Amino acid sequence: MSVYGPVVKIHPVVLSSICDSYERRNEGASRVIGTLLGTIEKHSIEVTNCFSVPHNESEDEVAVDMEFAKNMYELHKRVSPTEVIIGWYATGFDITEHSVLIHEYYSREATNPIHLTMDTALQSGKMNIRAYVSAQMGVPGKTVGVMFTPLTVKYVYYDTERIGVDLLMRSRVTPNRTKGLTSDLSQVGCSAARVQDMLTTVLAYIEDVLAGKVAADNSVGRFLMDLVNKVPTISAEDFENMLNSNINDLLMVTYLSNLTQAQIALNEKLVLL
Amino acid sequence: MASRKESSAASTTVMASTSGTLDSPVKQIQIEGLVVLKIIKHYQEEGQGSEVVQGVLLGLVVEDRLEITNCFPFPQHTEDDADFDEVQYQMEMMRSLRHVNIDHLHVGWYQSTFYGSFVSRALLDSQFSYQHAIEESVVLIYDPIKTAQGSLSLKAYRLTPKLMEICKEKDFTPEALKKASIGFEHMFEEVPIVIKNSHLICALLWDLEDKSTVADKHELLNLSSSNHLEKSLQLLMDRVDDMSQDIVKYNTYSRNLSKQQQQKHQYTQRRQQENAQRQSRGEPPLPEEDITKMFKPPQPPPRMDTLLIAGQINNYCQNVKEFTSQNLGKLFMAEALQEHN
Numbered sequence: 204m205s206v207y208g209p210v211v212k213i214h215p216v217v218l219s220s221i222c223d224s225y226e227r228r229n230e231g232a233s234r235v236i237g238t239l240l241g242t243i244e245k246h247s248i249e250v251t252n253c254f255s256v257p258h259n260e261s262e263d264e265v266a267v268d269m270e271f272a273k274n275m276y277e278l279h280k281r282v283s284p285t286e287v288i289i290g291w292y293a294t295g296f297d298i299t300e301h302s303v304l305i306h307e308y309y310s311r312e313a314t315n316p317i318h319l320t321m322d323t324a325l326q327s328g329k330m331n332i333r334a335y336v337s338a339q340m341g342v343p344g345k346t347v348g349v350m351f352t353p354l355t356v357k358y359v360y361y362d363t364e365r366i367g368v369d370l371l372m373r374s375r376v377t378p379n380r381t382k383g384l385t386s387d388l389s390q391v392g393c394s395a396a397r398v399q400d401m402l403t404t405v406l407a408y409i410e411d412v413l414a415g416k417v418a419a420d421n422s423v424g425r426f427l428m429d430l431v432n433k434v435p436t437i438s439a440e441d442f443e444n445m446l447n448s449n450i451n452d453l454l455m456v457t458y459l460s461n462l463t464q465a466q467i468a469l470n471e472k473l474v475l476l
Numbered sequence: 477m478a479s480r481k482e483s484s485a486a487s488t489t490v491m492a493s494t495s496g497t498l499d500s501p502v503k504q505i506q507i508e509g510l511v512v513l514k515i516i517k518h519y520q521e522e523g524q525g526s527e528v529v530q531g532v533l534l535g536l537v538v539e540d541r542l543e544i545t546n547c548f549p550f551p552q553h554t555e556d557d558a559d560f561d562e563v564q565y566q567m568e569m570m571r572s573l574r575h576v577n578i579d580h581l582h583v584g585w586y587q588s589t590f591y592g593s594f595v596s597r598a599l600l601d602s603q604f605s606y607q608h609a610i611e612e613s614v615v616l617i618y619d620p621i622k623t624a625q626g627s628l629s630l631k632a633y634r635l636t637p638k639l640m641e642i643c644k645e646k647d648f649t650p651e652a653l654k655k656a657s658i659g660f661e662h663m664f665e666e667v668p669i670v671i672k673n674s675h676l677i678c679a680l681l682w683d684l685e686d687k688s689t690v691a692d693k694h695e696l697l698n699l700s701s702s703n704h705l706e707k708s709l710q711l712l713m714d715r716v717d718d719m720s721q722d723i724v725k726y727n728t729y730s731r732n733l734s735k736q737q738q739q740k741h742q743y744t745q746r747r748q749q750e751n752a753q754r755q756s757r758g759e760p761p762l763p764e765e766d767i768t769k770m771f772k773p774p775q776p777p778p779r780m781d782t783l784l785i786a787g788q789i790n791n792y793c794q795n796v797k798e799f800t801s802q803n804l805g806k807l808f809m810a811e812a813l814q815e816h817n
C-alpha cells in the first residue's frame with residue numbers, strides 16, 4: 204500500500220465549499236460529508252474541488268447515497284477531466300466509527316483516500332482543518348483495526364485565487380460583511396497602503412533591535428539589505444528621461460482612446476440623423 | 477447558441493413553480509465569495525489560452541437584489557455531440573444540486589474574456605434568450621488577465637429594455653434603430669456588484685490568514701505596462717478596421733439609396749412631361765407604372781454588427797484608460813521613491 208508524503212495542499216475553493224454545504228445541511232443532520240477531487244503527485248496531493256453527498260446518519264447505521272456520488276463525479280469529470288477522487292471530507296470535531304465505514308467505501312473508489320475534517324461548529328474556537336490517511340493496525344489475523352494518521356495540511360493558491368481571497372478578506376471587516384468592487388486609482392492606493400503597513404511592521408522590528416529589546420537575527424538582516432538595495436540607483440537625469448518617456452506613452456494611449464471614443468460617438472450621431 | 481436557448485427554456489419549466497416574474501429590474505448583485513473562487517478556479521484550470529470558459533450562475537432574487545449563491549461550470553465544446561450533452565448536463569447538475577439544498581434557480585451565466593473582448597453576437601443572443609426567459613438574469617464577465625494584474629475584475633451586465641425590444645423584433649435595420657434611438661452606450665447596463673460572505677466563511681478567512689504566508693507578489697504595483705498596452709491596442713486596431721469597413725458599406729448603401737431616389741425622381745418627372753405632352757396631343761396618358769417595382773430599393777445593411785463593434789471599441793477604450801490612469805499613479809509613486817534616494 205503506497206503511503207503518500209505527508210503534505211496535503213488545499214485550495215480555498217474547497218474549504219468555502221465545505222462551509223457552504225454545512226450551512227445548507229438538512230434539518231437534524233449534525234454533519235455533512237462529501238467527496239474530494241484533485242490531483243495526485245509524487246509527494247503531495249492537491250485538493251482542488253469537492254462536492255457534498257447526501258447521507259443519513261443515526262446511532263447505529265449510516266447510509267450514503269453512492270449513486271449520487273458517482274453521478275456527480277461523472278458530471279465533474281466532463282468539465283475537468285484531470286481531477287480524480289482522492290478522498291472525502293466530513294465536518295465535525297472528531298472521527299467517529301461511521302467514518303471508518305465511509306472511509307472503506309471511498310477506498311474502493313480511490314487508492315488510499317485521504318480524509319479531511321473541518322470543525323465547522325467551531326468547538327475549540329478554531330476551525331481545525333485536518334487531513335488523515337488510514338493505516339491498518341492491530342494483530343494480523345486477529346483483531347485488525349484502522350488507524351487514521353494525520354498529514355500536514357498546506358494552503359496553496361493560484362495567483363488569481365490569491366487576489367480573489369485578498370478581496371474576500373477585506374470584506375470581513377465591514378459591518379454587514381459586504382464589499383463593493385473598486386476600480387481605478389483607489390486600488391493602487393489600497394495596495395500601496397498595504398505595502399506601507401508592512402514597512403511599518405519592519406521598521407518597528409528594526410527599532411526594537413536597535414534599542415536592544417529584541418535579539419538581532421542575521422537572516423532578517425540579510426533580507427533587509429536586499430530590500431534596501433532593491434531600489435536601483437539611477438542618475439537623476441536618466442530616471443527623469445525614463446519617467447517622462449513612460450508618461451508620454453501612457454498619455455498618448457489615453458489621448459488615442461479618447462479620440463476613438465469621440466469618433467464612434469460622432470459616427471453614431473451621424474448615422475442616426 | 478441554440479442549445480443554450482433550449483436549456484434555459486427547459487430550466488424555466490423546471491422552476492416555473494418556484495419563481496415568479498418580477499417587474500422590477502435588478503439594481504444590485506450580491507455574490508458570495510464561493511462563487512468568485514469557483515469562477516477563478518474554473519478559468520485557471522480549464523481556460524488557458526484564449527478560450528472562453530462559461531458556466532451557469534445559481535441563486536435567488538431578493539427584493540431588488542440578485543443574490544448569486546453558487547455556480548457550476550460548463551464543459552468545453554470539444555465533441556460533436558456537445559449540443560445534446562449540454563442540456564442533459566445542466567439538467568442533471570441542477571437536479572443533483574437540489575438534493576444537497578443548493579439553490580437551483582438559474583439566474584444567469586458567466587463567461588471569461590480576453591482583454592475585454594466580449595461584446596459579440598453570440599453573447600448578445602445568449603443574454604437575450606436568458607433575459608427573455610428569466611427577467612433578472614445577468615451575465616458576469618470575468619477578466620482573468622486584469623485580475624492577474626492585481627485586482628479582481630468581475631462585471632455584471634444586462635441588456636437594456638430598449639435593446640430587448642429590438643432583439644425581440646429581430647429588426648436590425650437603420651430605421652428601427654433610429655426609432656429606438658439606441659447608441660452603443662445604451663446596449664448594456666452594468667449592475668454594481670457587492671461581495672458578501674456568511675459568518676462561517678468569515679471565520680474561515682480569519683483562520684486562513686493565520687495559516688498562510690503573506691502574498692509575496694504585489695502584482696498591482698508592477699510598473700511594466702507596455703505588454704498589456706500593446707495587446708489592447710492591437711485588439712482595438714482590429715476592431716477599428718472592422719468598423720471602418722462597416723462604415724464604408726453603409727456609405728455605399730446610402731449613396732446607392734440617394735442615387736436611386738434621384739433616378740426615381742427623374743423618371744417620375746419624365747413621365748409627367750410625357751403625359752403632359754401626350755395630353756396636349758390628345759392621346760391617352762401612359763399608365764402610371766409602379767415605381768417601386770422598377771427600382772428595387774437596395775437592402776439596408778443590418779446595423780447590429782456596427783452597434784456591437786462600437787460597443788466593443790468603447791469597452792476597449794475604457795479598459796485602456798483605466799489601465800493608463802493606474803500606471804500613471806504608479807509612475808508618480810516610483811518618482812517619489814526615487815527622489816529620496
